[in-house]
Amino acid sequence: MSVLHVYFGKSTALYYRRVLRNTWVEAFSTVGNILSIVMGVSLVAIFELSFFLIKYLIIAFKLFIKQNRKQNINKEKKITIGSDAKLELSMSIINT
Secondary structure (H helix, E strand, O other), X not given: OOOOOOOOOOOOOOOOOOOOOOOHHHHHHHHHHHHHXXXXXXXXXXXXXXXXXXXXXXXXXXXXXXXXXXXXXXXXXXXXEOOOOOEEEEEEOOOO
C-alpha cells in the first residue's frame, strides 16, 4: 500500500469569487435572446407590434369621435309650442 504526503507552502489559500453584474442593456439582450430561442419572437418585434396596435387604436378612436360629431350635427330636434302642436320649429343641434 502506498502513502502520499502533500505539503503546501502556506497554510492559507486565495479564494476567487466572480460576481456577474449586468447593465440594463445586457439584461434586455439576455431576455430577448431567451424569448427568441424559446418562442421565436424578438423583443423588437414585440415593441413594433405594440407600437402599431396603439397607433391604430388611437386612429380608430379619433375616427369614432369624428363620426359621432357628424351624427350629432345632423340630428334635428323638433320643438312644439302650444298644446295643439300647430307650430313646430326645427333646429340643428351642434355638440362640440
